[in-house]
Amino acid sequence: METSLNTVYDSVIIHFSGELWLKKLWTRKYYEKRLARNLKQTLKHYNVPYSELVRRHGRFYLKTDSAVEAANKLARVFGISSVSPAAETSSKLDEIIEKSLFLAGILLKAGNTFAVKCKRVGKQGYSSSDVRKLLGQRVLDEFGEKLGLRVDLGNPDVVLGVEVRDNQAFVYSQVIEAVGGMPLGVQPKLVGLFSGGIDSPVGCWLVMKRGSPVVFVYFDNSPFTDETTTQRALNVAEVLFGWAIGFPRKVYVVQHGENLKQIMQTNRKYSCLLCKRMMYRVAERLAEQLRAEGIVTGEAIGEQASQTVTNLRVLNAAVKEYPVHRPLLGFDKQETEAIARKIGTYEVSSKKAGACTAVPYQPSTKAKMEDVLKAEEKLDIEAMVNRSLESIKIVEL
Ligand code: ATP
Ligand code: MG
Numbered sequence: 149m150e151t152s153l154n155t156v157y158d159s160v161i162i163h164f165s166g167e168l169w170l171k172k173l174w175t176r177k178y179y180e181k182r183l184a185r186n187l188k189q190t191l192k193h194y195n196v197p198y199s200e201l202v203r204r205h206g207r208f209y210l211k212t213d214s215a216v217e218a219a220n221k222l223a224r225v226f227g228i229s230s231v232s233p234a235a236e237t238s239s240k241l242d243e244i245i246e247k248s249l250f251l252a253g254i255l256l257k258a259g260n261t262f263a264v265k266c267k268r269v270g271k272q273g274y275s276s277s278d279v280r281k282l283l284g285q286r287v288l289d290e291f292g293e294k295l296g297l298r299v300d301l302g303n304p305d306v307v308l309g310v311e312v313r314d315n316q317a318f319v320y321s322q323v324i325e326a327v328g329g330m331p332l333g334v335q336p337k338l339v340g341l342f343s344g345g346i347d348s349p350v351g352c353w354l355v356m357k358r359g360s361p362v363v364f365v366y367f368d369n370s371p372f373t374d375e376t377t378t379q380r381a382l383n384v385a386e387v388l389f390g391w392a393i394g395f396p397r398k399v400y401v402v403q404h405g406e407n408l409k410q411i412m413q414t415n416r417k418y419s420c421l422l423c424k425r426m427m428y429r430v431a432e433r434l435a436e437q438l439r440a441e442g443i444v445t446g447e448a449i450g451e452q453a454s455q456t457v458t459n460l461r462v463l464n465a466a467v468k469e470y471p472v473h474r475p476l477l478g479f480d481k482q483e484t485e486a487i488a489r490k491i492g493t494y495e496v497s498s499k500k501a502g503a504c505t506a507v508p509y510q511p512s513t514k515a516k517m518e519d520v521l522k523a524e525e526k527l528d529i530e531a532m533v534n535r536s537l538e539s540i541k542i543v544e545l
Contacts, residue, residue, distance in 0.1 A: 157215035189394030227331035261300035329357035344381030347446030403539035
């Protein structure tokens, strides 16, 4: 069916996320410009040919001979609420009817129910209700008896949609739900503490969905982890780059094993907290260097010993200037996993990989700030942060 649909469709109707409408005009203009860039980059990336992308009456209209493919790719661009492959006609009523009947002929099957929808802007000399009535009747005349069709406005098998815009009209059937959110790049970037496990990729994705590009920073804890852990992080990053087409495809890999060795010489029950406080410090320095506006992690209250409310306070105290954002703070594991499945990271994140062997048998769940600071007195924090920063390798995927 897709081939025959591709012969009738020559456009895609692209709906902005509802929230974009709540913005003041100048903000919206800026968002739409960014969105147009992201849409074009996506089409280019997937080699989907198109002749133009125009913004009219609060939508984008794409002209393309690969409308179905384009619609499926664009549904994953942040800032879009839905996409519909469509066929363009003039706003002349007989042309709309002709095109719609052609589409109906491809889509309708024996015993189907159907409904006609119409939205109209401009002066055409007919109303949207005229279109609904006339097209509904013509479909019944043409195919009603042959296929045993019935009208069902509530839950039809096939929708015939008509969108009239001044002297143009678009005929469509499918409304493909898109990802929503805000165009990527309308917010400043964030440094993502990215382990490649289930949680941090979801945390990063959620801030990307709201417009912030993420600089992925992975801490390589070898010899306490191994190359499978690093490889898994790179593989998951690759999945997330699919949501950020047109943005850098880089992972910052920090050597952290030496630091961890030293940390393990101090109070063992605080190893994970001290390790994470070091990660936060390095992330903060990177944020400064890269002009990011904060740090994002995959932490959720109580999900690990280091993520109790008390311990999160101890972690926060390691950074001075930059906020740590935790989009998963109130999520249950199943909720995080559901998002991971939806965005395609779950399977890759669940691949077996070396777990950190430095985790103590009984990590503290209620760390005392003064004891943590005492343990850190044994460490040359500044030298450790600098060593980490100097060790960074940027992997381009
Ligand atoms: P995840 O599921 O994201 O791997 P986790 O449940 O294993 O995390 P922790 O190990 O306590 O939990 O890590 C908490 C957060 O610290 C992670 O969500 C991530 O943001 C960051 N983090 C942990 N390990 C690393 C790492 N090796 N490199 C970068 N960030 C990390
Ligand atoms: Mg976790």
